[in-house]
Amino acid sequence: MNAPLLDLxxxxxxxxxxxxxxxxxxxxxxxxxxxxxxxxGAGKSTMLRLLNGLLRPDxxxxxxxxxxxxxxxxxxxxxxxxxxxQAPEQQIFNATVRSEIAFxxxxxxxxxxxxxxxxxxxxxxxxxxxxxxxxxxxxxAATRRFVAIASVLACAPRLLLLDxxxxxxxxxxxxRLADIIAEERAAGRAIVLVCHDMDFVxxxxxxVLxxxxxxxxxxATVRRFFADEQAPHSVSVExxxxxxxxxxxGLPVALTPAELVARLVPTMEGDADASDx
Amino acid sequence: xxxxxxxxxxxxxxxxxxxxxxxxxxxxxxxxxxLWIAVAAxxxxxxxxxxxAGLAAATGILAGAGKVFAxxxxxxxxxxxxxxxxxxxxxxxxxxxxxxxxxxxxxxGIAFMFHILGRIAALLxxxxxxxxxxxxxxxxxxxxSKGFPPGMAYLIASPLLLLDPFTTRARAIREAQSARGLDxxxxxxxxxxxxxxxxxxxxxxxxxxxxxxxxxxxxxxxRAVPRRTVxxxxxDSPAQLWARRLILISIPFQxxxxxxxx
Ligand SMILES: Nc1ncnc2c1ncn2[C@@H]1O[C@H](COP(=O)(O)OP(=O)(O)O)[C@@H](O)[C@H]1O
Ligand SMILES: [Mg+2]
Numbered sequence: 146m147n148a149p150l151l152d153l154x155x156x157x158x159x160x161x162x163x164x165x166x167x168x169x170x171x172x173x174x175x176x177x178x179x180x181x182x183x184x185x186g187a188g189k190s191t192m193l194r195l196l197n198g199l200l201r202p203d204x205x206x207x208x209x210x211x212x213x214x215x216x217x218x219x220x221x222x223x224x225x226x227x228x229x230x231q232a233p234e235q236q237i238f239n240a241t242v243r244s245e246i247a248f249x250x251x252x253x254x255x256x257x258x259x260x261x262x263x264x265x266x267x268x269x270x271x272x273x274x275x276x277x278x279x280x281x282x283x284x285x286a287a288t289r290r291f292v293a294i295a296s297v298l299a300c301a302p303r304l305l306l307l308d309x310x311x312x313x314x315x316x317x318x319x320x321r322l323a324d325i326i327a328e329e330r331a332a333g334r335a336i337v338l339v340c341h342d343m344d345f346v347x348x349x350x351x352x353v354l355x356x357x358x359x360x361x362x363x364x365a366t367v368r369r370f371f372a373d374e375q376a377p378h379s380v381s382v383e384x385x386x387x388x389x390x391x392x393x394x395g396l397p398v399a400l401t402p403a404e405l406v407a408r409l410v411p412t413m414e415g416d417a418d419a420s421d422x
Numbered sequence: 423x424x425x426x427x428x429x430x431x432x433x434x435x436x437x438x439x440x441x442x443x444x445x446x447x448x449x450x451x452x453x454x455x456x457l458w459i460a461v462a463a464x465x466x467x468x469x470x471x472x473x474x475a476g477l478a479a480a481t482g483i484l485a486g487a488g489k490v491f492a493x494x495x496x497x498x499x500x501x502x503x504x505x506x507x508x509x510x511x512x513x514x515x516x517x518x519x520x521x522x523x524x525x526x527x528x529x530x531g532i533a534f535m536f537h538i539l540g541r542i543a544a545l546l547x548x549x550x551x552x553x554x555x556x557x558x559x560x561x562x563x564x565x566x567s568k569g570f571p572p573g574m575a576y577l578i579a580s581p582l583l584l585l586d587p588f589t590t591r592a593r594a595i596r597e598a599q600s601a602r603g604l605d606x607x608x609x610x611x612x613x614x615x616x617x618x619x620x621x622x623x624x625x626x627x628x629x630x631x632x633x634x635x636x637x638x639x640x641x642x643x644x645r646a647v648p649r650r651t652v653x654x655x656x657x658d659s660p661a662q663l664w665a666r667r668l669i670l671i672s673i674p675f676q677x678x679x680x681x682x683x684x
Contacts, residue, residue: 197601223603230598238595238623248619252603300602 149174150210150225150304150335151196157204158188158195165191167359169205175303178326178336180346180367183356184381189339190231192356193306196337198222209304224253227302229294229310231339237281242273242292245281249300267299270325287318294325305329307338311345323349347371347385347400355380372398436490436553444485444555448658449564452552454666459548461673463541465680468533471540478547487554491547498546499539506535560656567655592681595623621678 149172156169165188173179181189194200195207198219207214210225227249239245243264250263268274271291276284281292294310311322326349329336340346346353346367353370355363357380363370370376371388384392391399391408399405444452459478463471482491510516516531600606604616 194597199597199601218605218607219600220603220605220607223601226601228598228601230594230601238599238619248599249602252605296602 147174148211149208151337152208152211153195153205154208155205156195156202156207158191158200158202160191164359166195166356169361171354171361171364173304173335173337175333175335176330177352178330178338178350179352179354180350181337181339181354181356182341182343182346182363182380182382187356187380188359189356190308193228193308193337193339196304196306197226197228220252223249223300223302225302226304226306227297227300228306229290229297229308231308237289237292240280241277242279242281242284243277245292246273246296246299249296253300263299263301267295270298270328271295272321287314290314291318291321294322298325303334305334305336307336307340309339309341311338311340311342319345341382343371343377343382343385344387347388355382357381368398368400371400436494436550437557438485438487438490438554440486440555442485442555444481444551446657447555448656448662449556449560450568450658451662451666452556454669456548456552458669458673458676459551460545461676461680463544463548465676466540466544468537468540471544472536475540475543475547478544478551482547482551482554485551485555487550490554491550494550495543495546499543502542503535503539506538507532510534564656564658592620592678595620596682599623617678617682620682621674 151173153172154170156166157164158166169192181192183189191200195202195214196209198207198209198214198217201207201215209217209222214222237245239248246264246267247260250260255263268277271294273288273291273295276288281289284292290310294307297305307326311319314322323345326336326338330351338346338350340350350367352366353363353376354361355370355376357363362379363376365373365376371384374384374392377384385400387400387402387405388398391397391405394409396405396408396412399408459474462474466474479491479495482488510531511527512525512531514528514531516528516534518529519526520529521527596606599616599619604619605612606616606620608616
C-alpha cells in the first residue's frame, strides 16, 4: 500500500486536566474518505484540530505526509491540510466573496495567473459564479458555507478536513457537497469528515472512525460498520434507514435504494422460481 | 430630566457634587475614557490592571471623591480577596506550592487571585471615576445634545456586552486564518503584516453585530422617539472631541492587541 497521508500513533490529548482523547492510532491514505463519528463532546472537533496542527498531542505523534506536526507551524501545515471549521458561516472575514476565496491561495505565493485559476476552479465547483463581488455577510448561511468551502478548495489541500459541513444544507447543496467530496477522492486526496448524518456518511465515506469515551471505539469500512447493529450503537449513532430496512428484510447490508433493490430482486425472482415448481 | 443643574447629593447615586476638572469634563469624554479603561481591564496583564486601578483611584481622590472610592473599593475587594485567597491560594490544586506562615499556599493561585482582583479593581475604579463625577441627568443631556437616539444607551453598553463573545471570536479568527496559511508565529514583521487579517474580521463582525442590534432596537420602536432640543447642554470643546476620537480609535487596537496576541 502507498504511504499514508495521515498517520496517528498512540495519540492522547487533554484540555488542561480533562482528558479528551486517549491512545488513538489510525492511518489515512490518499483517495480515502473517512467519516469521524461520535456523540456531542466525543472529541471530533478536537481530533480535527490535532490533524491541522492547531493542537499538539500530549502523547504520541501525528504525522502528516510523514512529518510530525509538533515540528511544523500551522501555517506550513496549511499547504497540505485544509480545514472547513464547524459553523464556517460565522468565520468569513473579507469584504467580498472573491477576496475571501483568494485569502488562502494568496498565502501560498502562487503567481497571479495560477492564483486566478485556483479561484475560478473553486468558484465553479461550489457554484458561486455571479457572487464574486458580493459581501459574504449578505449571503444566506448555506451559501456562506460554500464560500468557506471554496476558500479551502482554492488552496488545493491534499488532506481536507470538514467539520459538519453538510449540516443544515438542502438536498441540492448536500448533493453538491457530496460531489465535491467524490471529486477530491478521485483526485487522490484524502478527506476526514465529521458528520452526524449517517445517510451522508453512507453516501460519501469509505470508512468510519468512531470515538467513544475518548477512545477509538470503531475503525471499519462503512459497509461493515452499518452491517453491524452494535458498532453504530457503541458510538451513539443511528444506522441509515435503508440499512435498517435491509436488516429487517433479512438481507445483507444495503446503503442506497438501488443496492436494496438489487438485493431484493434476486430473492423475489427466487421466490417466483420456487412457486413455479 | 427635571434636574436643571445637579447640585445636591442624591443618596441613591454615587455622585459627589463638585467643580473639579473631572466634574467639568463633558460626560461623553468621560464615558469614552471609562470604555477605554473597561477594555484595558480585560486586556492588560495583572501589573497593568493594578497600576490602572491605582491611577484611577488617585484621580478620584483628586476630584474629591476619595471617600466613595475608599468605601466602594474596600467593600468590594476585601471579601473578594478573602474568598479568592482561600479558594485559589489554599484549596484548588494550583501548582507552585510554598510555605507561608505555616500555611501551604500556591503561588500560581495567588497570581490568579491578583489577576482577578486587578481586573475588578480597574473596572470598579474606572466606573467610579465616571459615576462619582457625572450626574446621570448630565449624561442624558450630553447624549441628547449630541443627537443620540434614546436607544443609544443600549448601544453604548454593547461593546461591554460584546467582550465575552469577542474572546471566542478572536480565537476562531486566529484559528481559521492560520489554518489558511497565515503565519502568526513568525518574526515581528510577519506578525505586524498578519495583524490586519486578524483585526479586520474582528471589526467587521462586531459592526455586523451592532447593525443587528440596531435593527432590533428599530423593531422595538426606540427610534420612534422624536429628537428633543436640549436646554443647557454640558459644555464641550474641540480638544475634548479630539481626545474622544483618539481614545475610540485606540480601543479596537487595545482589544485586538490583548486578545489576538495573548
Ligand atoms: N477549548 C476547549 N477548552 C476546554 N475544553 C474543551 C475545549 N474545546 C472542547 N472542549 C471539551 O472537550 C470535549 C470534546 O469537545 P469537541 O472536540 O468539541 O467534541 P465534538 O466536536 O465531538 O462535539 C468536550 O467535553 C468539550 O467540552
Ligand atoms: Mg464539534
